[in-house]
Amino acid sequence: MQVLIVESNPDLGAIWQRYLERQGMSVTSALGQASAVAYLQDTAADLIILDLVLEDGSAFAVADYANYRYPETPVIFVxxxxFFSDGSIFQHMANARAFVTSEVDPADLTAMVEHYGRVE
Structure with missing residues (x-):
């Protein structure tokens, strides 16, 4: 499974990446909108983990581009x-599958990736 992590905090992204790679997943990290969209121009991810508040760019722009280019690719927002703690993210983003805090246990995040990112 190919996973794209878009997270402004490189240390946090690295923790998630290591957990996912231990489960045999191929993971690419991007720090912001530009690098995430550049990646998605050439490569389809099976799942995207996307920080809702990016320091560089807009998470909505990344999710919208992913939805346009790869409409079946699910997004886990962190x-x-x-903001959006009322669950309204699911009304705004068609590809949203989960919404969790950045403090999510990496093992739990990995389980969500395995569940929502199943390649059939």
């Missing part, structure tokens, strides 16, 4: 804020 955030360290309470």
């Amino acid at each position: 955030t360290n804020s309470t």
Whole structure:
């Protein structure tokens, strides 16, 4: 499975990446909108883990581009804020499958990736 992590905090992204790679997944990390969209121009991810509040660019732009280019690719949104804590992210982003805090246990995040990113 090919996973794209879009996370502004490189240390946090690296923790998630190591957990996923231990489960046999191929993982690419991007720090912001430009690098994520550049990756998606050439490669389809089976799942995207996307920080809702990016320091460089817009998470919505990344999710919209992914939905346009690869409409079947699910997105797990992560955030360290309470914005969208009411679940309305699912009304705004058609490819949203989960919404969790950035403090999510990496093992739990890995289980969600395995569940939502199943390649059939």
